[in-house]
Amino acid sequence: MSHSKKASIFNKDIERTTWHDETLWFVRQKRDKMAYVIPEFQQLRDLASQIKEHTLSQLDEYLLEFERNALKNGVHVHWAADAKEHNEIVLKILKKHKAKKIVKSKSMLTEECHLNPFLQQHAIKVVDTDLGERIIQLRDEAPSHIVLPAxxxxxxxxxxxxxxxxxxxxxxxxxxxxxxxARQHLREKFVQADAALTGVNFAIAETGSVVVCTNEGNADLGVNLAKVHIACMGFEKIIPRFNDLSVFTRLLARSATGQPITTYTSHFTKPRPGAEMHVVIVDNGRTQQLGREDFYNSLKCIRCGACMNTCPVYRRSGGHSYNFTVPGPIGSILSPNLDLKKHSSLPFASTLCGSCTEVCPVKIDIHVQLYKWRQQIGESNALPMSKKLSMKVMSKVLASSKLFSFSGKMGRTMIKWLPYSMTHNKSVNPWAKARELPEVPEHSFREWYKQNK
Structure with a gap:
């Protein structure tokens, strides 16, 4: 189902749609207020973007440096080419320790790899411990936002x-x-867990550490009670030095929820005595995206969700309408890389207003990349037939001044004389669902100019 069709389902509940829109805009306003408390906010964005640019240009070296230092710290490092391999590695670790119950803090990578259903098929019980994630897990739903899943x-x-x-x-x-x-329910799960699984916000090559940011402390509780800690990360989470981390921690929470910093910024460098720590580094299409000249810097993303909070389309269509792990503007760039045909409607789910680019803490040119994906989708013949035909007709009309003038005259005449029931028919003119058509002018600008010079 295309984005527009799924969005129309969400929009049937007008009250919920309005509330969703207003709530996310409130978060965007909090971001603005908190961002400009520090005068050097724009300089921090520049610096973060430059650090990520540098890291992506030498990614192989920094990943290998991270592995060397993590191994020195007594951490087991695993490499996964895709989601299937990632899931099998996690399962192998759990089977080795005969783990049947695991507690999991928020991890968009494991959502991307569909780890939960995979483990449940192998008789392993997975409990999401982030409050929002636990709510949607109980409801058997996917997250609709990467920071605010419920x-x-x-x-x-x-x-x-x-x-x-x-x-x-x-x-x-x-x-x-x-x-x-929820707290009483989850405390029992923490105590009973055989292993803890976390995502990774940042991985530091210099120290071999992983950093996990939460507001609830659930990652810390899980890791410190269980004997096995598995941290799963996409390889783009790497940053070179420990000193670089402060740039990103000053940007992340401000951009995400309008806080000065997350409540818990936890560093995991080595396992405690008698415990084990594993890091699984995953590709799953990232190498392919890295090789795309127009789209590689989408891998700078630090998953703050700011582009979703500001996007007028996301706010009014809901995260589930994107049918991808990461929804919103950034998800509309990442998803065609994995399956162009399946996600061909997502780059069109944008007004190209540029608000997403404006708030991105690492200065990804999101709206430009959305426009470039549209071009690639057209060139690869992945557009639906209706859009393809309408585009061909429009290109012929716009390429001919005579045809354009004639079409304008016909349009002005028809709108003027056709009955309201036809001009505002929802199936023929969806634009008129919530808007009145403008008053029809007597002449086009070109006609007026010829008469008045």
């Missing part, structure tokens, strides 16, 4: 979910009581 839900939805699965009172919607119920 942003599409209201407190009444959460109350109903917790009533079904955690036996909270029916109709309970007080956020504090619902959070307390």
């Amino acid at each position: 942003i599409h839900l209201k407190k009444e939805d959460v109350g109903e979910t917790f009533h079904q699965h955690l036996n909270t009172p029916k109709g309970e919607k007080d956020p504090q009581r619902l959070t307390e119920a």
Whole structure:
């Protein structure tokens, strides 16, 4: 199903759509207020972009440096070419330790690799411990946002979910009581877990450490209670030096949620005595994206979600309409790299207003890349037939001044004389669902100019 069709389903609930839009714009405003508290914010963005540019240009060297230092620290390092290999490596580690229950903090990579259903097929119980992730796991849904995974839900939805699965009172919607119920439920899971799995926000080549940022402390609790820690990362998470980290930590939370810094910024360098630590470094299409001259710098992304919070299309269509692990503008750049045909509608799910580029903390030219993907999709014959034919007709009209003038005259005449039921028919003119057509001018500008010089 295309993005527009899925978005139309989300838009049927007008109240929810409006609330979703306003909530995310509120987060965007928080970002703006917090960003400009520090005068050097734009310089930090420049520096972060330059560090990432440098890292991507010497990625092989920094990944190998990270591996050497991690091995010195007693960490096991694994390399996975794709999602299948990543899942098999994780399963092998868990089987070695006879682990049947694992607690997982937020990890978009494992969502990308569909790790949860894979492990469940092998009789391993996975519990997501981030509150938003746990809510959608109980509902058997995918995240709709990379930072705020349950942003599409209201407190009444959460109350109903917790009533079904955690036996909270029916109709309970007080956020504090619902959070307390989740806390009591998850504490038991932490204590029972055989292994802990985390994502990685940053991996430092100089020290062989991985850094995990959370607001709930769930990653720390899981890692420090379980005897096995598995950290899964896409290879673009690497940064060269420990000193570089401060640039990104000053940008990440400000861009994501309008906080000065995440509540917990945890460094994992070596396993504690009697425990094991594993890092799984994953490609899964990233090498291919790195080789694309027009799109490689999308790998600078630090997964803050700022582009989603500002995007007028994402805010009004919901994350599930993108049908990809990473939704929104950045997801619309990353997804065609993996499956151009399946995700061919996503680069068109944008107004190209440039707001996403404006807020990106590492200065990815998101709207430019969306436009370039559109060109590539057209050249590769991946457009639906209806769009392909309409584009061909439009190109002929726009290429001929006579045809353009004639079409304008015909259009002005038809709009003027056709009945309202035809000009505002939703199937013929979706634009008119929420808008009135402008008043029809008597002449085109070209006609006016000929008369008035």
